Amino acid sequence: MTHPDPASPVWHPFTQHGLGEPIPLVERAEGALLHTADGKAVIDAISSWWVTTHGHCHPRIMAAIAGQAQRLDQMIFAGWTHEPAETLAAGLRAIMPESLTRVFFSDSGSTSVEVALKMALGYWHARGEARHRVVVMEHSYHGDTIGAMSVGARGVFNRPYEPLLFDVARIPFPAAGAEQATLDALEAFCREPDTAALILEPLVLGAGGMLMYAPEVLASMHEICAAHGVLFIADEVMTGWGRTGTLLACEQAGVVPDILCLSKGLTGGAVPLAVTMASEPVFEAHWSTDRARMFFHSSSYTANPIACAAANANLAIWREEPVIDRIADLAARQAAWLEKLASFCHFDNARQCGTIAALDLKTSGEGGYLDTLAPRLMAFFRERGVLLRPLGNTVYVMPPYCITDEQLADVWNTVGEAVISF
Numbered sequence: 001m002t003h004p005d006p007a008s009p010v011w012h013p014f015t016q017h018g019l020g021e022p023i024p025l026v027e028r029a030e031g032a033l034l035h036t037a038d039g040k041a042v043i044d045a046i047s048s049w050w051v052t053t054h055g056h057c058h059p060r061i062m063a064a065i066a067g068q069a070q071r072l073d074q075m076i077f078a079g080w081t082h083e084p085a086e087t088l089a090a091g092l093r094a095i096m097p098e099s100l101t102r103v104f105f106s107d108s109g110s111t112s113v114e115v116a117l118k119m120a121l122g123y124w125h126a127r128g129e130a131r132h133r134v135v136v137m138e139h140s141y142h143g144d145t146i147g148a149m150s151v152g153a154r155g156v157f158n159r160p161y162e163p164l165l166f167d168v169a170r171i172p173f174p175a176a177g178a179e180q181a182t183l184d185a186l187e188a189f190c191r192e193p194d195t196a197a198l199i200l201e202p203l204v205l206g207a208g209g210m211l212m213y214a215p216e217v218l219a220s221m222h223e224i225c226a227a228h229g230v231l232f233i234a235d236e237v238m239t240g241w242g243r244t245g246t247l248l249a250c251e252q253a254g255v256v257p258d259i260l261c262l263s264k265g266l267t268g269g270a271v272p273l274a275v276t277m278a279s280e281p282v283f284e285a286h287w288s289t290d291r292a293r294m295f296f297h298s299s300s301y302t303a304n305p306i307a308c309a310a311a312n313a314n315l316a317i318w319r320e321e322p323v324i325d326r327i328a329d330l331a332a333r334q335a336a337w338l339e340k341l342a343s344f345c346h347f348d349n350a351r352q353c354g355t356i357a358a359l360d361l362k363t364s365g366e367g368g369y370l371d372t373l374a375p376r377l378m379a380f381f382r383e384r385g386v387l388l389r390p391l392g393n394t395v396y397v398m399p400p401y402c403i404t405d406e407q408l409a410d411v412w413n414t415v416g417e418a419v420i421s422f
């Protein structure tokens, strides 16, 4: 069964129902495959929108969820605690940079960003300094809630809400050869006495079109912020958990942020959960015997025990299995396919960072999100049993780390077919 089924009341995200495009019904998933109700297997080449790391229905994560569901389902987290959250916070402390001493739970990437922004502004408020300006990078994406949209790129996605979005300072994307302009702009903003924080996606701007920049630029940006006491917020919601070849993308630049946002792969992509990790000074700024200075943030499902159990299973997989080797192996296979493709068809801007490989189709269209190329490509891939979701004319492959050679070959051969056909 596929929609559009006029009887379905479901309003899908980022979907124009007026176009009546088919919406396949998926029944189960395993590894890199989604199985549809009409008996087809679809290769999930974008990790179900960047969340699935080790593969769908990973046995260890599923067992952890099932086990936790027998013991404790959900409970208030303000003033109470539970073992899965304590274990997870300790596990994150052990695997993440040492100076990120505090773990604040929420439930999605967007909320982890909202929390990060509130922590940064709370930090300056507590210190009695009027710093409210947030510096962001052009083409960034940080989520779809109002605060997250405010610090993200403006465009057709958020035009109706634009009057409500707060002002930010924007630095240009550090395109190869133009890095200095980015650093100069950042330096100028950091000199302003009202600049509170910089938020960015380290190494890869995902929704902005899989735009990549060098670790050296990331390191320089961090240096500039540190020199001016401006808080450095790393949104590793997409780049974290090995996507870029290392556990965190920041690692490749030797950068430790003041505040770190994690979600997507935190539970291996099985259930929703997010954390915002903060350095001790950020926590201390909120520490007081005065109730008026506490961190005023919570959501109902903060640190949901079942989600925490899934994340603990993910951490155990990272500790006990050769995840980094699998990622290096996938990165090498991705590089080989990009090279192979280049030998028989033409495209622009082949690029790769760890397990993420992207290329741009030469297009006669206008480009941009509303160009009809992306949905036509999506349909082309869907008909061939491959789940890909191009961004404008950018096709990227970001599979779960368990994808087999055969499955990856199917994906890239289909991409090659598309490059030739469109």
Ligand SMILES: *Cc1c(COP(=O)(O)O)cnc(C)c1O
Residues within 6 Å of the ligand: 108, 109, 110, 111, 113, 141, 142, 143, 144, 201, 206, 207, 235, 236, 237, 238, 239, 263, 264
């Ligand atoms: C996906 C994403 C978010 C938003 O996460 P949600 O869980 O969809 O709210 C934020 N930042 C980045 C970099 C992302 O890729």
